[in-house]
Amino acid sequence: MNQNKINVMTPKFASDFVCVGSKCEAHCCNSWDIPINKQSYKALKKFGDIEIRQLVTSNFKLTRQSESNYAEIKMSDNGDCAMLDETNLCKIHKKCGPKLLPYTCQDYPRKPHWFGNQAEMSMSLSCPEVVKNVLYDPDAMMITSIEQYEHQLNHGNIGGFKPTEGPSYLPLVRDFCFSVALNSILTFEQKLFIIGLYLKQSDAYLNNLERLSQLADSFHSMISDGTLTKHYETLPSTPSIKWSFFATQDFHLVTTQYQTQTVSFSKIKKFDAFIECQQMLMNSLHTSQDTDTQGKDNYFTVANPEREHFKYTEILTSSEKYLTEHFNQHPQILINFLLYSLYNDQLMVNLGKKPYDYFKFLTIDALMLKSYLSGIALQQKGLTKEWVVKLFHSYFRRRQHNLGLFNQINTNIKKAEEQSEYLIFSLLKD
Numbered sequence: 001m002n003q004n005k006i007n008v009m010t011p012k013f014a015s016d017f018v019c020v021g022s023k024c025e026a027h028c029c030n031s032w033d034i035p036i037n038k039q040s041y042k043a044l045k046k047f048g049d050i051e052i053r054q055l056v057t058s059n060f061k062l063t064r065q066s067e068s069n070y071a072e073i074k075m076s077d078n079g080d081c082a083m084l085d086e087t088n089l090c091k092i093h094k095k096c097g098p099k100l101l102p103y104t105c106q107d108y109p110r111k112p113h114w115f116g117n118q119a120e121m122s123m124s125l126s127c128p129e130v131v132k133n134v135l136y137d138p139d140a141m142m143i144t145s146i147e148q149y150e151h152q153l154n155h156g157n158i159g160g161f162k163p164t165e166g167p168s169y170l171p172l173v174r175d176f177c178f179s180v181a182l183n184s185i186l187t188f189e190q191k192l193f194i195i196g197l198y199l200k201q202s203d204a205y206l207n208n209l210e211r212l213s214q215l216a217d218s219f220h221s222m223i224s225d226g227t228l229t230k231h232y233e234t235l236p237s238t239p240s241i242k243w244s245f246f247a248t249q250d251f252h253l254v255t256t257q258y259q260t261q262t263v264s265f266s267k268i269k270k271f272d273a274f275i276e277c278q279q280m281l282m283n284s285l286h287t288s289q290d291t292d293t294q295g296k297d298n299y300f301t302v303a304n305p306e307r308e309h310f311k312y313t314e315i316l317t318s319s320e321k322y323l324t325e326h327f328n329q330h331p332q333i334l335i336n337f338l339l340y341s342l343y344n345d346q347l348m349v350n351l352g353k354k355p356y357d358y359f360k361f362l363t364i365d366a367l368m369l370k371s372y373l374s375g376i377a378l379q380q381k382g383l384t385k386e387w388v389v390k391l392f393h394s395y396f397r398r399r400q401h402n403l404g405l406f407n408q409i410n411t412n413i414k415k416a417e418e419q420s421e422y423l424i425f426s427l428l429k430d
């Protein structure tokens with residue numbers, strides 16, 4: 001066992017986290033693949049309580065892939081874990097305590113990543129309690145350093161690059177992005193624009209730290225003298241392109257989920273908060289004749305990239321007042337979202353992406369979230385914390401369980417860049 005002690009940078013949103021268990025609106029384990037390690041499997045198999053032994057016999061499938069993946073829990077048709085009781089409490093947790101839970105369940109929603117010699121503790125936005133902490137606590141991103149044994153941190157399952165393996169440019173480039181995110185004069189869209197432009201220009205110098213640092217200095221000067229905000233103002237507004245990006249992505253976000261699961265819409269609806277949020281926008285679009293997912297049982301509306309960008313643009317405009325009102329009441333929401341993303345995603349370098357690619361994914365996320373928030377705000381005549389949390393956790397849960405989405409986004413971006421390599425920036429413009 002690794003007895004190394006490491007520094008773990010821990011933001012307040014993570015140290016404040018408390019799982020609300022049966023009161024949770026999300027059932028975090030729904031539709032997961034949950035591997036069981038050999039030790040837990042053997043202990044549960046001969047546990048004193050007969051109900052647990054029976055549950056293991058009828059709901060655990062042996063895989064024997066490795067010590068950590070020795071068996072799997074079979075999910076029911078609607079994606080629920082078979083171990084949940086009628087009040088949605090986990091029976092293993094209730095009767096056997098947390099130590100016998102699969103590591104996945106013990107660790108979620110924690111997501112530590114290496115960053116140099118230290119680890120950065122983060123948490124997944126697919127958990128609603130994490131969303132509340134990240135978006136609604138003005139101090140969410142205050143970080144303290146905690147010393148911890150490496151093997152105790154998510155059972156040693158730490159993501160990102162191991163110490164000394166990460167790209168040397170990452171701290172410098174990310175620090176520049178943080179400094180822009182923290183600038184109190186710039187709007188959210190201007191911040192994204194400046195970060196994107198810097199990441200685009202830094203692409204050619206990722207192996208030259210001195211040049212990267214000079215580039216950051218020159219960007220800071222251009223922020224101070226207003227050059228970059230003037231540049232932002234000259235960006236064209238491209239509503240039809242925006243709609244095309246949104247609609248293509250929406251179609252994919254919705255339909256891939258149903259093509260990979262054989263559950264009826266009535267059952268899906270029970271837990272699918274994302275569809276509830278997405279349908280708010282679809283209702284505002286009045287897309288009754290639009291493309292629907294295949295099969296009568298799974299009938300619901302998705303966006304059609306070929307139509308309706310006028311209506312979509314109108315919705316974005318008319319909901320602006322509701323979004324502004326909510327963001328004025330909670331001025332930390334957008335800045336925390338940006339800081340969290342930069343911190344948590346580490347510019348996606350561990351996924352083999354270049355920093356500029358990361359900017360494009362972040363821009364599409366911002367577009368999708370803003371669009372859905374607009375639909376919700378119009379239907380509800382305002383935004384509430386409950387709806388914002390519902391949208392964010394369900395959107396990120398959908399993203400997390402659908403890695404094919406990244407390929408889809410990539411394809412869309414490449415197609416757009418055939419028209420103009422700067423087209424992605426126009427998505428930031430109203």
Ligand code: SF4
Pocket residue numbers: 018019020021024025026027028029108109126127128129130
């Ligand atoms: S989603 Fe979060 S709050 Fe809900 S049960 Fe899972 S860990 Fe707990």
